Amino acid sequence: MPLNDCRIIELPKITDPRGNLTFVEGDNHVPFDIKRVYYLYDVPGGSDRGSHAHRNLHQFVIAMSGSFDIVLDDGDRQRRFHLNRSYYGLYICPMMWRTLDNFSSGGVCMVLASAAFDPADYIRDHDEFLRLARNPEAATV
Incomplete structure (x- = not known):
């Protein structure tokens, strides 16, 4: 799937x-x-998370x-997205290498996922990801 399929989606916001x-x-x-659903929190300053792709998972x-x-x-x-509002989210389609960085103090990242945890769905080597991205049929589990 192309990078253009990944996008910011505005969620309903009820103001009170x-x-x-x-x-x-x-x-x-x-x-x-x-x-x-899972979430990341207490990420130390200067650290990054992610640095992997998923074969089939939508997030x-x-x-x-x-x-x-x-x-x-x-x-x-590559494209960088800055998330800083709880009523906006980023849809990430399968076969996207992702790295999360630049966490503010107290930053909390919640992820909604299309499937239960499956270690076989992860691609943790960037060179392998690049090879599979050029041959999408080989990427499916």
Whole structure:
């Protein structure tokens, strides 16, 4: 899938003087059914996370608190996204190398995923990712 398929999606925001509310519905606000949720927090300054790709997994990433950047690489091009609002999320399609960096103090990254954890879905070597990105049929598990 090309990098252009990855995009920022604005979520519903219900404004209230007592505090705002945002919600996410699978197959409605995100283009997949949500099967797993996980989050990253207490990321030390200067550290990065990710540095891998998924063969089949779709993800939707939200900055729940603070901010961070996500660099996506489809094997041909790279694009950096800055996430800093809890009512915006980044849809990441399969076969995108991703690196998360530039975490602010107190940054919390929540990820909604299309499948349960599967170690076989991960591509952790960038050279292998580049080879598979050029031959998509070889990437499927």
